[in-house]
Amino acid sequence: MKLIEVHIYGFGKWVNETIQFSEEGLSYVYGKNEAGKSTLHQFILYILFSLPPRKLQAFKPQRGGVVGGSLVIETPAWGRIKIERQPDKYDGEARCYTNNGEEKEESFLKELLNGVDRFTYEAIFSFGLHDIQHVQQLHSDDIGDILFGIGMTGSREIYDVEKKLEKELDQRFKKQGKNPQLNQQLVSVREKEQLFQASKQGEEQYASLKKQENNLQNELEALQNKYKDVETSIDELERKQQAVQPLLAYQQLQEEEKEYEEDLSFPENGMERYYHLKDQYLPLKSELEVIEQNEKTYRDKQRDLYEVDERILESLKDLEQKKQRNDVKKEQRDHLNQEIEQRTKKVKDEIESLGIELTIDDVENIEFPFYIEEHWQMLSKQQRDIELEDEQYQQQKRVNKEREQQLLSEKETLEQSLLSEQVYDHYQAEVDRQYEQDVQQKIDNQHKQQQDSLEAYHRRIIALTNQVLIGVAVLFAIGISMSFLFNNWWFGIGTFGLFGIVVMGVSMIRNSLPNVDTSIGEKIVDENESSTTSLTWYKEQLATHDRIKTELEQFSYQVQQLHGEMMKLDERFASLDRQRQRFYQQVEEQMEMYSFLRHVDLDFWPKAYQKVMSHKESLEHIREQEQDVQQLKNDISSYEEQVETLASQVDIDTNVSIEEKENQLFQLKAFIQKQLELKDTYTEWLFTIEQQKQDVREKMKPFEEEIRKLFRFANVEDEEAYIQTGNKINRLYDIKHNKKQYYEQLYSIYLNNDKVKSLLSSSLDSSFIQQERQEKTKRKQELSNQIDSVRQQLSDTLSHLRTLEGDESISKYRHELEFEKSLLKEQAMEWAVYKVAYSMLRKTKSTFQQERMPMVLEYCKQFFSILTNNTYVHVFVPSSEEGLVVETQSGDRYTAEQLSQGTKEQLYVALRLSLSRVMSDQHGMPFIIDDAYVNFDEERTKEFLTLLTNISRTQQVIVLSCRQYIQDILNKQQIIFL
Structure with missing residues (x-):
């Protein structure tokens, strides 16, 4: 039989879960502590063998739901079968559904299990860590009982007879x-x-x-x-x-x-702090190396340029500008001066109108990082969120307080309505007394019914006798008439005699009727009318008292729930307060960096950023215009002088026309400008690079200094020594922590x-x-x-x-002694009968066990030798009263108690595997192991899993464990993660 799939409707922590097992090979179910592995184990046993209601109560889901589930198994004879069990269906019995749609009852499941009950299954095909701890107590008789119980039909009845005989023998003689x-x-x-x-x-x-x-x-x-x-x-x-x-x-x-007792000095959280600094320092160092490489490249290109006179180039530039625009430069100069004045006044007025103590110089010099606007928007939103959450907290707190006052007030009102204990007992006594009266009343009612029946019987008898008298009177009249008519007096005398006899008989019948008691009915009516009203009132008072007590209990429970909600609300407020402190700290940091923010409400910080950046751009534009004006002035005043001066400086013929001089000068200017533009470009780039280097170095300095401080505190010179010291400190902390735990043990x-x-x-x-x-x-x-x-x-x-x-008297003791001896003889005969029956049964069991025990010990020896890497080569049981004994290759023998804990567990595992192996041909059940190798080292675990893998080729093996390192040993396809 193989387990294919588990579907849990509700069982312990499992609700509506499906787990599929590997159909071939080893199924390893991995889950951390409290993941539900043992619950899954118990669920499988519950579906197969059921559980008593008291034990099943412990596996009801905490949040309610249907208890039970189903297993899908596969058998050679029937194929796949679904087994379903729920405590509230079919009186908790299982239902089996075959592939062809047939529905089978619990008896069919017992046939599939082939006589295996829960005790036998747990003794052979299932075990855990708790079972391993009793290996030193396992004797030959225990193993034999397991083999006998699973190997014979009706073994349970034989076991019961054996226990009964043992009980009878123990009761008679020890x-x-x-x-x-x-x-x-x-x-x-x-x-x-x-x-x-x-x-x-x-x-x-x-x-x-x-x-x-x-x-x-x-x-x-x-x-x-x-x-x-x-x-x-x-x-x-x-x-x-x-x-x-x-x-x-x-x-x-x-x-x-x-x-580690040498004097170790190491900063608090030193390793975390060092790696945090290093994570921030390394990107800056890489950035600096890139910048220095760029600087070297630009300097090499700059050295390759021709040497030129920059002054001549500037003069030629001025001359070129003046030649084309000399006529309009005066007009441009006046226009620019007017525009500069207007723009400067406008920017100044707008900055002053902000009212945040900013000047034009402040605006020009201020610098913002690219993310500052989004950061200020986030702070503004965070402030609103905190205020809203604080308002909700205060409102909820008031609601809870009012609810608490209301509940306590209603509770106090109900407590005042309760009956006192003395009054309650009095009313209860009255109800009991009225109950006794009701019982007596029912007896009286029965008696009244009997009297009514008797009275009706009287009426029927009287009516019948009246009819008889009338009939006899008619006959009497006819008889008298006939005697007169026929003149026969004897006939008249006979008729008269008959009439007299009938009248006397009727009179005797009426006198023999029992008397009817008519006073009972009146008494019942009076008592009913007097007791009904008082009994109803007492019952109503007692019911009201009980109802009020129930409501008081509900009020107490509601108050407890309300207190729990208030505690959660206070914890939420504490968290909000910590969030508020962090928020204030961030706001203060921003105001320290930008002092003008102290005069701006937080909600308007993003808008203030936009205003300042706008004014900064306007001022930059003004400064550019001022440079243009100055350039225009210089060009206008020196244009003509520059032409001649430059012509003479560059050795141009003075006899040529001005146009020719300008043409030659502009040709020279184009060449010089080209060279200087390249030089200026490289110079500008180098300047920018130098600024970048300084910025990066400035950023690196705090990290370098912090790292040096850490090294100095740890008395080391380099990173390797620092990390070694940190590892020593961590190990020393672990040692002290573990020592404390062992000391507490x-x-x-x-x-x-x-x-x-x-x-x-x-x-x-x-x-x-x-x-x-x-x-x-x-x-x-x-x-x-x-x-x-x-x-x-x-x-x-x-x-x-x-x-x-x-x-x-001595005579008395002689008679008593003889009596006791005779009684002893009778009891000895009874004991002898039970003793003979018990001996025959034990002999039968011993014969059966001797046939199976050698095979179990042989498999146990093989498995134990594999698990211990051939350290132990024999396993045997000296006698039925002694435990297991193992033998090493050198011939040394040890009992289970003398072995280490890990070796004990290996011995127990080998024994359980051998029992399962011996019985697997007759009962091919899945083998379930629940974390039974906690004391195995990694090498033993590998040997154990290899052995289980080999066994799983012929018998399904399911291992439940929380050991994560086994994932590296097994194939991932064999692992089922919970």
Whole structure:
């Protein structure tokens, strides 16, 4: 049988979930703690085997919904089958749906499971971490019982018979028992025998028995003191056993801590701070390297240019401008001067009208980053959001306060309407009394109905007798008439006699009728009228009292809910307050950077930014116009002079015309301008680069300084040494944190700091402690047996003393002794019958188990050898009363208790896998493992998963685990993520 798909309607934390398992190979279900792996395991068991209602209650979804779900399984005989189970359908029984649409009942599922019940399934095909912890307690008989239970039809009935026989035998006789029937009877016989012998000895034994009583009392007291001392020692050893693992871990951490005891100096959150600074510093460093490379390129190009006289070029430029526009430059100059004056006055007036203490110089010098406008818009919106949320908080707080006052007021009003306890008890007593009256009234009503029936019976009898009398009277008249007519007096006398007899009979019938009691009906009517009104009023008062109490409970619950809402509202306000503080800090930073913002409302910051930028652009335009005016003046005044001066400077023939001079000068100007333009361009670029370098270096300085401070604080010179020191600090912190946890574990065991501190400097041997504990436990049992023996002796002595003191007759004890012996013989015969039946049943089980046990141990040996990398080569059970024993390659043998925790778990896993392997041919059930290898190291885990993968080729294996590293071992297709 294979599990194909799980669909959960509602079960624990799972609601409306579908999980599909791998049809071939290993299915590994991964989920973190609390992901629902164990719940999924229990759901599969619930669908297959059901759960009692009390246990199922724990898996009801917290938010309500339908409980239950379905499994899709695949079997060789039937193919795919859907199994559905819900507690509120079909009395919680499962329904099975085959591929051809047939619907089967719970009995069909039991046939599919082939006799496997929940106990057997969990014993063979399913296990978890809790099961592994009991491997040292597993004996041969336990394994045999599992094999016998799954291997035989009707094993449950055989098991029940065996338990019944064991119970009967235990109730009749135990070797060391006191309460069984035969033990008690033997004690009784011994007591009678002793009494009989004591009665013959007489009072000569009295003094000896008194002395013996004193000695036994003293001996009992000494043994009890020793018993208490042994119990104290066992308790101390158990504490030490619990403390072995945390103590060893603590001492190992303490030794490791000594390696870090040199004086380490390291800043708070040093690694995070360093990486944060480095993340910001490296982009700036890269940017600087790019800028320096560009600078080198431009300087090389600049050196390749021809050397020219820049003054001549400037003169030629002026001359060229004056030649073309000399006639209109005066007009342009006047026009520009007027426009500059008007623009400057307008900008100044507009800046002053803003009222934010800004001057023209401030506007020219101010610089904004590109994102500042959006940042100010965000701050404005954030302010409005905070104000709105604060207003909502205050409003909600007022509403909650009013609601609380209303609820408390209504509650107080209802409490005043409650009946006092004395009045409530009085009304209840009245209702009970009226109830008793109602019962009596019903009895009276029944009696009245009987009287009514009797009265109706009277009327019917009287009517019948009247009819008889009338008929007899008519016959009498006819008879008399006939006697006169026929003159026959005997006939008349006979008729008269008959008439008399009939009248006498009717009279006797009427007198024999029982009397009718008519007073009962009147009494019932009076009592009904007097009690109905008062009973109804009392019931109404009690019902009103109960209803008010229910409403008070509802009011209390509403007040608690309201308090919870108010606490959540206060937490929300605290978060809002922190948000407001961050907002104020951001606003203050902006006002520190731009002081004029202190005079502008936050909502108008974006608009102020637009205004300032507009004025800044206007001022830049004005400064450009002023330069143009000055240039015009120079051109107009020097145009003619420049022509001659420049001509003479460049060695142009003075005899040529001015036009020729201008032509030659402009040709020279074009050449010089070309060279100077390239030089100016490179110079400008180099200047810009220099500014960029300075800006980047300025940005890098704070980060470099902060990094140097971190290095100085850590007493290191470079990054590598700093990171090494940081790693040491982190490890030292982990060591101290883990030491604290282990110390708390030790304290939880001893609850005494002095004992824990004393224990830290000592060493504990788990095997020695276990051995000593076993010796103490054995000693405890011996003392217990001795105490029981002394108590029995003391009881016997006291009994003898009472016998002697009572002066009973020896004849009486002889008869009692004979009677007890005969009773003992009868009980012994009954015990012998049960003993023979039990022995035959045990022999039958032993024969069956011996056939299967070697196969289980053989598979267990193979699997355990694989899991331990051939460290252990044999697994066997010396006797039915002893646990599992393993043997190494060198021939050394160890019990399960002597193995490490990880090896114990491997032994248990091997045993469970071998049981499943032996029974898989008869019962091919899926094998489910729930996080059963928590103490496996990575190598053991790989071996374990490889073994499971091999087993999964013939039997479906599902592993539930929270171990994430296994994802690297397995194929991703094998993993199901929850």
